[in-house]
Amino acid sequence: MKKCTDYSRRRFFRNAGLGAAAITGxxxxxxxxxxxxxxxxxxxxxxxxxxxxxxxxxxxxDAGRNRNREMPNDAGSFGFGYANLIASRLLxxxxxxxxxxxxxGISGNKVYxxxxxWQKDCIDLNPDVVSILIGVNDxxxxxxxxxxxxxxxxxxxxxxxxxxTKEALPGVQLVICEPFVLPDTxxxxxxxxxxxxxxxxSAARLAEASGAIWVPFQxxxxxxxxxxxxxxxxxxxxxxxxxxxxxxxETWLKALLV
Numbered sequence: 001m002k003k004c005t006d007y008s009r010r011r012f013f014r015n016a017g018l019g020a021a022a023i024t025g026x027x028x029x030x031x032x033x034x035x036x037x038x039x040x041x042x043x044x045x046x047x048x049x050x051x052x053x054x055x056x057x058x059x060x061x062d063a064g065r066n067r068n069r070e071m072p073n074d075a076g077s078f079g080f081g082y083a084n085l086i087a088s089r090l091l092x093x094x095x096x097x098x099x100x101x102x103x104x105g106i107s108g109n110k111v112y113x114x115x116x117x118w119q120k121d122c123i124d125l126n127p128d129v130v131s132i133l134i135g136v137n138d139x140x141x142x143x144x145x146x147x148x149x150x151x152x153x154x155x156x157x158x159x160x161x162x163x164x165t166k167e168a169l170p171g172v173q174l175v176i177c178e179p180f181v182l183p184d185t186x187x188x189x190x191x192x193x194x195x196x197x198x199x200x201x202s203a204a205r206l207a208e209a210s211g212a213i214w215v216p217f218q219x220x221x222x223x224x225x226x227x228x229x230x231x232x233x234x235x236x237x238x239x240x241x242x243x244x245x246x247x248x249x250e251t252w253l254k255a256l257l258v
Contacts, residue, residue, distance in 0.1 A: 061105025188237030
């Protein structure tokens with residue numbers, strides 16, 4: 001399998017953000033791939049032949065995948081969430097790239113639990129791109145009294161995980177996804193928003209410090225809630241609906257192109 005050099009990785013991947021000015025309306029975001037071509041313009045230029053892409057995180061990434069399979073480019077191994085949609089888009093529009101895409105999200109995980117399985121579920125896969133969405137359980141389980149972590153613990157654990165990753169995989173491109181919650185839903189009310197914002201700010205700081213691509217999921221859902229209720233995007237405010245998963249996939253792809 002062809003692996004790219006550090007230079008070529010950095011040439012095609014860059015630290016990207018999707019600020020408020022870049023979101024001109026959710027319909028435009030969701031229709032960004034419409035028209036003569038079914039793929040976002042320029043997306044194919046971001047990947048080289050044989051690139052290995054890994055999605056990591058908690059239940060939002062897991063999305064009911066079959067953990068007994070753990071095969072790349074395999075629908076059963078991906079579940080039904082945003083990672084499946086992204087992988088399907090990349091594989092379907094760029095067969096010539098021969099991409100190898102894994103999903104290793106596990107429901108309920110917090111950052112320290114990613115670290116416990118990181119050798120097997122990340123480093124041993126030798127990925128070129130590692131996309132991480134983590135954080136909601138670090139707060140949710142604390143709120144439920146099942147975990148004594150704090151925002152500071154979250155940030156320190158996350159920083160150590162990213163440092164370990166970059167040391168083991170020189171030149172890897174990190175993609176850090178913003179953890180999100182949607183209020184006025186079955187599990188999330190307004191009292192979540194301020195304390196949870198500390199976790200979002202931590203993730204943003206780490207993305208900037210590590211040179212990662214930043215995927216602004218909370219910002220995208222905030223825009224979505226101007227068009228439909230929060231429960232339309234995620235019934236419990238945490239786990240996305242079909243519409244929410246599609247919004248996440250489009251946001252992830254767009255972040256790579258900004």
